[in-house]
Amino acid sequence: MYKVNDRELLNPSEVIEFLYCPRFIYYMRCLKIPQNEHNRFKVMKGRDIHQYKSQINKEYVRKKIACTKKEIDIFLHSKKLGLKGKVDEVLQLADGTMAPLDYKFAEYKGVIYSTYRIQALIYGALISENYEKPVYTGYLCYIRSKNYLAEIKFTQRDWLILDAALKDMRKIIEENYYPKATKYKARCVDCCYKNICVEGLEASKSLEISGF
Numbered sequence: 001m002y003k004v005n006d007r008e009l010l011n012p013s014e015v016i017e018f019l020y021c022p023r024f025i026y027y028m029r030c031l032k033i034p035q036n037e038h039n040r041f042k043v044m045k046g047r048d049i050h051q052y053k054s055q056i057n058k059e060y061v062r063k064k065i066a067c068t069k070k071e072i073d074i075f076l077h078s079k080k081l082g083l084k085g086k087v088d089e090v091l092q093l094a095d096g097t098m099a100p101l102d103y104k105f106a107e108y109k110g111v112i113y114s115t116y117r118i119q120a121l122i123y124g125a126l127i128s129e130n131y132e133k134p135v136y137t138g139y140l141c142y143i144r145s146k147n148y149l150a151e152i153k154f155t156q157r158d159w160l161i162l163d164a165a166l167k168d169m170r171k172i173i174e175e176n177y178y179p180k181a182t183k184y185k186a187r188c189v190d191c192c193y194k195n196i197c198v199e200g201l202e203a204s205k206s207l208e209i210s211g212f
């Protein structure tokens with residue numbers, strides 16, 4: 001059991017950031033250095049996205065899914081997983097399973113980004129534990145593609161990736177363990193921690209040398 005209070009529970013953004021580079025969680029949670037996430041992730045937050053969401057015909061969206069019951073804007077947490085998150089919609093499906101539905105202020109471009117997938121997976125894990133029902137599917141509604149509804153089938157591999165990520169994150173936080181850098185060095189170039197991280201400083205230096 002992960003012994004934490006609610007403030008210490010990890011949120012989906014932190015898991016996504018950890019998968020982007022394991023050092024993010026170290027800088028944020030161990031050294032308590034906040035990041036300016038708007039510089040890295042171009043996401044619409046707060047009131048703007050809320051306004052867009054309120055304009056969607058959600059009944060129309062849900063009619064495309066065999067859904068028998070839904071709950072809106074549900075905050076869930078799990079001390080067992082060390083996770084918390086607010087789910088746009090918690091759906092009970094006709095086959096007895098459950099699913100998260102998340103609205104994205106984005107266009108659907110034929111692929112589901114891994115960040116969306118992992119976020120949906122986390123919501124699925126939270127729903128499964130709190131409602132004690134199986135979750136095999138997640139749904140994304142792409143607002144900028146006329147409410148295109150994408151279905152994600154969660155695989156065993158997805159659950160293993162999430163489980164491994166959560167274990168590694170706990171190790172970093174509980175043991176103040178300084179993790180390895182991401183192997184994708186291009187990520188260091190515009191990283192918000194590049195001025196305090198060796199890899200970031202090196203990336204900046206090589207850009208200077210190459211004249212950029």
Ligand code: SF4
Pocket residue numbers: 021022023024181182187188189191192193194197198199200201
């Ligand atoms: S500079 Fe690179 S290694 Fe360091 S935290 Fe940022 S992305 Fe990770």
